[in-house]
Amino acid sequence: MTQTEFLNTVMPFKDKVFRLAKRLLVSKEEAEDATQEVLLKLWRNKGKISDYKNVEAFSMTMTKNFCLDKLKSKQAQNLKIVHSNYQDHKVALQKQVELNDSMSWIAKIIEDLPEQQKMVIQLRDIEQYDFDEIAKMLDMKPTAIRVALSRARKTIREQLTKTHSYGVK
Amino acid sequence: MVLNKIEKLIEKYENGETTLKEEAQLKDYFSQETVAPHLQHYKAMFNYFSFNQQETFTKQLPLKTKTKFNYKWLSVAAVIALMVGFYFNQNETITEQDKQDYEKAKSYLQLVSQTLNKGTKQVEYLTAINQAGKQVNYLKEMNNPIERIYK
Structure with a gap:
């Protein structure tokens, strides 16, 4: 396989790989590294x-595994400082101002979802794969995907209505 | 599109039961300028999804085709080099003429060394002069008392 042939097979889904990586790793640089x-x-x-039946699905699975591994090793490395009784109001206010834009609000909400729901939302609502493909990529049953998707969508909607009616009700 | 239908679709959407086609319909509806006020927050959501679809990977991929060094050819080259070396070595056999030349040169060199030895024997008596010089050195010591006397 020559370089151009390879690029031709990879081109159509390299952005999808990148977006999935970014959804999981959040940082753009890390997502770029993961994609690479x-x-x-x-x-x-x-x-x-x-030999692979579906290179695209295979790459998405690879991306998923790679990113989850990365997150795991990051969690193992970082020491978490937990302050349950301390709250910095200034930072919270600053963040709220930043997140006023509803776009970034949604990004923030999705960021807080569990990894599995994040991936399902990403693959379904953004990349528009059908359930069979997602099932192959994530190694999940279609019914489980439906449940995760429904939960994620409902959480996003609930969070959004909360912030939209904030200060009104 | 009828609002009623959209509301139904949204309910289905939240249960994860919509098909891709129906989701496309929803996306279409929410990409409009005006949507029903109680569905406003969905607009942000669908906008976010379609906006995110446009993000692309721009980093350059360093695809290098490593040309593997073939050690087979290295051994072939080594064997050829050795064979060429042996071939030229065989040509350099010592001939009769070379031997004669060698003997001649040897005798000439011997002659030179013999005459040189003779010369050195003749000059050998010069060492006797050096000894005499040493013996005469003590005369300097005599100079010291003479100088004292002059004072």
């Missing part, structure tokens, strides 16, 4: 690409 890593892994194993 995933694509380079594919490139190194380019001899086997023709």
Whole structure:
């Protein structure tokens, strides 16, 4: 497989890989690194690409695993300082001003969702894959995907109505 | 589109039961300028989804095709080099003429060394002069008392 052939197979879904990585890792730089890593892994194993039934689904699964591993190692590294009785009001206010824009509000809400729901929302509502494809990528049953999706959508809507009616009701 | 239908679709959407087609319809509806006020917050949500769809990966991929160094060819080259070396070595055998030349040169060099040895024997008596010089050195010591006397 030559370089152009490889790029032609990878091009259509490289953005999707990047967006999924960004959804999970949040930081743009880290997502770029993760995408690069995933694509380079594919490139190194380019001899086997023709054996894969669905390169796109395979890459998405790879991305998912890579990002989850990354998150796990990050959690293991970082020492968390927990202050339950201390609240910095200034920072909270600042954040609220920043997040006033409803776009970033939604990003924030999705960020707070559990990883599985994040991925399902990303793959369904943004990338518009059908349930069978998502089931293959995430190794989940379609019914489980439906449940996760429904929960995620409801949470987003609830959070949004809360912030929208904030100060009105 | 009828508002009633949209509301039904939204309910289905929240239960995760909509098809992709129906979701596209919802997206279409919420991309309008004006939506029903009680559905306003969905507009933000769907806008966010379609906005996020446009983000792209712009980093350059460093795809390098590593040309593997083939050690087979290295061994082939080594064998060829060795064979060429042996071939030229065989040509350099010592001939009769070379031997004669060697003997001649040897005898000439011997002659030179013999004459040189003779020369050094003749000059050997010069060491006797050096000894005499040393013996005469004590005369300097005599100078010291003479100088004292002059004072």
